[in-house]
Amino acid sequence: MAPERVRGLLASATTAQLVTAHETGPVATLLPLTWRPDAAGGLGSLIFHVTRVNPVWREPYLGDALAILSGPDGYIHADWYASNGETPGVPTWNYVTLHAYGPLVIHDDPAWVRDAVGELSRLHGYDDGRVDPAAHDRLLRAIVGIELPITRVEAKDKLNQNRTPEDVAGAIAGLRAAGGDDLADAMEQVSVPHAAARSELVDDVRRRRGVPRP
Known part of the structure; x- marks a missing residue:
């Protein structure tokens, strides 16, 4: 942390x-x-x-x-x-x-x-x-x-930092619908940027290796 x-x-x-x-x-x-x-x-x-x-x-x-x-x-x-x-x-x-x-x-x-x-x-x-x-x-x-x-x-x-940005967004939306705004706010602060950076890194590695994005 x-x-x-x-x-x-x-x-x-x-x-x-x-x-x-x-x-x-x-x-x-x-x-x-x-x-x-x-x-x-x-x-x-x-x-x-x-x-x-x-x-x-x-x-x-x-x-x-x-x-x-x-x-x-x-x-x-x-x-x-x-x-x-x-x-x-x-x-x-x-x-x-x-x-x-x-x-x-x-x-x-x-x-x-x-x-x-x-x-x-x-x-x-x-x-x-x-x-x-x-x-x-x-x-x-x-x-x-x-x-x-x-x-x-x-x-x-x-906070699901290991998931894709799409999965993180889905979890945040689910939490807000269920009344879990405090946890959703924490995920917005921590997981969204972390997941985005991780996804960008994975995409960069794939590009360098010539592997198409799934």
């Missing part, structure tokens, strides 16, 4: 499965998040918070944590491919995913937690300044902040 796609997915993600390893085994926790970019050009940090009763922040960790961020995904019907009428194939599942790794940093500091919660509230269009200050402070004392400074990512766009 291109660096700009990685940053776009980090910026647009609203939740992640935070996976941590402990002596008792792995734990997965679905959490809302915000992404704080790194001014120095790094990958930045993922910001979470949990209630104090959640053991994930208290149990010792074994190694780095993993945050699994999911983009759009969906079923691709084989009949959507233009080539399927002549050569029936099989359906597939397209998806966008990103795995972010890094050490967990626990923030049990009221000011840090307040900033993190306010940042998340603003991201979703809510002004938490409307809450009574005493009640707000009481609620903040019940949660703990978690930061995952991202040290590396593994990201993948699996």
